[in-house]
Amino acid sequence: MAYTYRITVLAGDGIGPEIMAVAVDVLQAIAPRFNLTFEFTPALMGGCAIDAVGVPLPEETLETCKNSDAVLLAAIGGTKWDTLPRHLRPETGLLALRSGLGLFANLRPARILPQLIGASSLKPEVIDGVDLMVVRELTGGIYFGQPKGVFASETGEKRGVNTMAYSESEIDRIGRVAFETARKRNKKLCSVDKANVLEVSQLWRDRLTALSADYPDVELSHLYVDNAAMQLVRWPKQFDTIVTGNLFGDILSDAAAMLTGSIGMLPSASLGATGPGVFEPVHGSAPDIAGQNKANPLAMVLSGAMMLRYGLNQPAAADAIETAVLSILDQGYRTADLAAPDTTILGCQEMGEALLKLLCQ
Ligand code: NAD
Numbered sequence: 001m002a003y004t005y006r007i008t009v010l011a012g013d014g015i016g017p018e019i020m021a022v023a024v025d026v027l028q029a030i031a032p033r034f035n036l037t038f039e040f041t042p043a044l045m046g047g048c049a050i051d052a053v054g055v056p057l058p059e060e061t062l063e064t065c066k067n068s069d070a071v072l073l074a075a076i077g078g079t080k081w082d083t084l085p086r087h088l089r090p091e092t093g094l095l096a097l098r099s100g101l102g103l104f105a106n107l108r109p110a111r112i113l114p115q116l117i118g119a120s121s122l123k124p125e126v127i128d129g130v131d132l133m134v135v136r137e138l139t140g141g142i143y144f145g146q147p148k149g150v151f152a153s154e155t156g157e158k159r160g161v162n163t164m165a166y167s168e169s170e171i172d173r174i175g176r177v178a179f180e181t182a183r184k185r186n187k188k189l190c191s192v193d194k195a196n197v198l199e200v201s202q203l204w205r206d207r208l209t210a211l212s213a214d215y216p217d218v219e220l221s222h223l224y225v226d227n228a229a230m231q232l233v234r235w236p237k238q239f240d241t242i243v244t245g246n247l248f249g250d251i252l253s254d255a256a257a258m259l260t261g262s263i264g265m266l267p268s269a270s271l272g273a274t275g276p277g278v279f280e281p282v283h284g285s286a287p288d289i290a291g292q293n294k295a296n297p298l299a300m301v302l303s304g305a306m307m308l309r310y311g312l313n314q315p316a317a318a319d320a321i322e323t324a325v326l327s328i329l330d331q332g333y334r335t336a337d338l339a340a341p342d343t344t345i346l347g348c349q350e351m352g353e354a355l356l357k358l359l360c361q
Helices: 016-030 047-053 059-066 090-100 114-119 168-183 199-214 225-234 246-260 298-311 315-330 348-359
Strands: 003-012 036-042 070-075 105-111 131-137 145-152 158-163 188-193 219-224 241-244 267-271 277-281
Touching (some): 016 070, 016 298, 016 315, 016 348, 059 090, 070 298, 131 246, 168 188, 188 199, 225 246, 241 246, 298 315, 315 348
Parallel strands (some): 131 241, 188 219, 188 241
Antiparallel strands (some): 267 277
């Protein structure tokens, strides 16, 4: 069956346009093999949008995103825009995009590629074979709960307040994304909370347990967040899919990412209940190497694979891209950030050409 997908392309700033060009070429290259057609529409977001039209997320860009099947985002930001007032910063555009598209679920895979095992700071026997996914709630919890602020007491002493709050419906919707994600993987879901201390976590645990009745094929377990952090560095192979709230997910997803040791290899997905998801590398716009053909485009390419798997339900095409990335590494090709003895260092563009050559064989 043939499918046509409208993809909004937000190349952004810094290395963004360089890595996005590679990802778009790779998607175009695999499309015919899987009977897919991609209609790519570039749009402005971040610093480039500020320069062109004065705001980081133009209304037109949000509309284009809403009217597409998926959004590919490279990276935004840079020192040039750091002194602008907060509402005009590139990062504000990112937050506005997430809320505009209702993206409440953030999926961050951490997979150890055998070819890059030396890049991790952990022992090879601990990380060999690690392949896990952190599903983080993105729009609730302590980052958004009310009341929040710094308040003066009667004595004049200031008191900082944030509120960790989750409603049943907020827990259920992230829970369902997590169970569905685990279903597409090894069917093991670990829910992380602090139910021994926090009431909000007890509700979280109760809802996850109740939801599990609808997913009898997925094995659900629970861990307290302190233990989860310990287990992640002690024996990460025990995890398949992890689901957790905004604050715990922020911390655990970074820790999980660093198991792999290579920021240029990490994709992510942000999903809503309906409508397009946003697929982007974990790293930023790397202004220090922008325009020098040094960027590693593989996290961006793997974000394209995540788009196919989790946004467009085209797992075979996603597999093809992921296999090509592994083959390229097997052949000893690396970008400068992954330089190691006996490897061949390629520029961003040349890495893209090597991938295309492989995919078009
Ligand atoms: P960064 O991820 O851009 O860079 C950190 C380091 O990693 C740098 O040395 C950089 O050269 C390197 N690096 C990152 N991606 C790489 C790649 N693909 N290939 C090779 N090397 C790579 O983080 P930063 O320096 O803290 O932030 C730079 C800018 O990016 C800031 O303006 C920040 O706000 C923004 N940022 C944007 C996003 C996003 O768009 N989602 C995320 C994080 C940071």
